[in-house]
Amino acid sequence: MQEKKPWLLETLLFEGFERLFSFLLKLPSENRRLMKIISTLVNDQPPCPQLYLYSTSDKVIPFRSVESFIDEQRGRGREVLSFNFRTSPHVDHYRTFPSTYASLLQSFLEGCLVKVKKT
Incomplete structure (x- = not known):
């Protein structure tokens, strides 16, 4: 039972962070900034x-x-x-x-x- 607790906590934290970042990255200002970074990474290597x-x-x-x-x-x-x-x-x-x-x-x-x- 004790081994399952860290796994459960990790799963819950991962799910929470995934939802939080999914929301934050959809905000228009953050999305524009992210797209600019991705474009730079892809095009300007x-x-x-x-x-x-x-x-x-x-x-x-x-x-x-x-x-x-x-x-x-x-x-x-x-x-x-x-x-x-x-x-x-x-x-x-x-x-x-x-x-x-x-x-x-x-x-x-x-x-x-x-x-x-x-x-």
């Missing part, structure tokens, strides 16, 4: 390689949104690398999979340095 580390199990940022953004960036001709950790919660990839995370990051940064040295 620098021409450098991008790395997206995400998880299907993330309860804060839906993995389909991340994958959609990745597809959008690739469609614009940008070099995008990505990895879905599948089971790690939001911003917990390093703690859950430290060696995989470190290896992906090291490989990405080494690839960036090779490109910089060529220019």
Whole structure:
């Protein structure tokens, strides 16, 4: 029974925050501001390689949104690398999979340095 309480509390808090943010982001002034930020993120990315580390199990940022953004960036001709950790919660990839995370990051940064040295 005691194990269910944190899960129930987490579910209730998540539902409450989801409803609150859904309401707040529909306010005209906030919606305009959010659309401007999203437009900037999609259209004004620098021409450098991008790395997206995400998880299907993330309860804060839906993995389909991340994958959609990745597809959008690739469609614009940008070099995008990505990895879905599948089971790690939001911003917990390093703690859950430290060696995989470190290896992906090291490989990405080494690839960036090779490109910089060529220019």
